[in-house]
Amino acid sequence: MAVKIDSEIEHGLYIDLLKNLPKEKQVRLNKYRNKMDAQRSLLGEILIRTEIMNLTNVKNHEIVFQKNTYGKPILLNKPQFHYNVSHSGDWVVCATDGSIIGIDVEKMAPIDYTIANRFFSKQEVVDLSKKEEPEKLKYFFDLWTLKESYIKTDGRGLSIPLDSFSIRKTNNVIMIMTENPLKEVFFKQYGIDDLYKCSVCALNNQFPDEPRVQSLLDTCHLFLNHIY
Numbered sequence: 001m002a003v004k005i006d007s008e009i010e011h012g013l014y015i016d017l018l019k020n021l022p023k024e025k026q027v028r029l030n031k032y033r034n035k036m037d038a039q040r041s042l043l044g045e046i047l048i049r050t051e052i053m054n055l056t057n058v059k060n061h062e063i064v065f066q067k068n069t070y071g072k073p074i075l076l077n078k079p080q081f082h083y084n085v086s087h088s089g090d091w092v093v094c095a096t097d098g099s100i101i102g103i104d105v106e107k108m109a110p111i112d113y114t115i116a117n118r119f120f121s122k123q124e125v126v127d128l129s130k131k132e133e134p135e136k137l138k139y140f141f142d143l144w145t146l147k148e149s150y151i152k153t154d155g156r157g158l159s160i161p162l163d164s165f166s167i168r169k170t171n172n173v174i175m176i177m178t179e180n181p182l183k184e185v186f187f188k189q190y191g192i193d194d195l196y197k198c199s200v201c202a203l204n205n206q207f208p209d210e211p212r213v214q215s216l217l218d219t220c221h222l223f224l225n226h227i228y
Helices: 011-018 023-030 035-056 113-119 122-129 135-154 216-227
Strands: 002-004 065-067 073-075 082-088 091-097 101-107 165-170 173-178 186-190 196-202
Touching: 002 216, 011 035, 011 216, 023 035, 035 082, 035 091, 035 216, 082 135, 091 101, 091 196, 101 135, 113 122, 113 135, 122 135, 122 165, 135 165, 135 186, 135 196, 173 186
Parallel strands: 082 101
Antiparallel strands: 002 091, 065 073, 082 091, 101 196, 165 173, 186 196
16 A cells, blocks of 8 residues: 655644544654654554554554564554555555565665665675666665565564675566575565655565555545544
8 A cells, every 4th residue: 555645634634633543643743843754654654544444343443553572563462464654755655464564665865875885785785786877776775675674574673684684686586585584575566656666575475466556635534434
């Protein structure tokens, strides 16, 4: 599921959405100094809540999240429901499955490639160095989002060193080489926007061909319609 933020949420609608979230989430969102950051976080919350209500028949006020030891949020008392949310720039995305799953979206922007020496494996750095612009920038964000999606699937966050596994993408075939316990994973990338990279990692290869894309207003109203 993907939502493009193509406008600012009208104030009255924003308040209506906010009041239907738990108090602690309301407090957290009200602390944001940047209005767009708050809007992205709000949309991520209502997007996954709508999916939960759709797929599990749990009502909004019954939804309770808790975090694992490493801080990854999970849905309480629903072990068969797994999800992940990501947002960057104009896009908010989420993925759900019956087993652990991770998703990452990033807006591509010029970058100092020496950062790859800190966060990528030696093999990934070598592969990246062989690319020429503009493919080099695209491949950097391919690797970045694929690695993030893998880490988020695993659920141990940055306790997994980013250089402890290697991802290679050749002719759209994505492979992972790792000594980490999580080895048998599948990847899928979606071209939601020419300026963005979006990658998903899961334990199965049952990915939809295309993401479900909703408008900003439809996302807001779908959430409210489920409540009222």
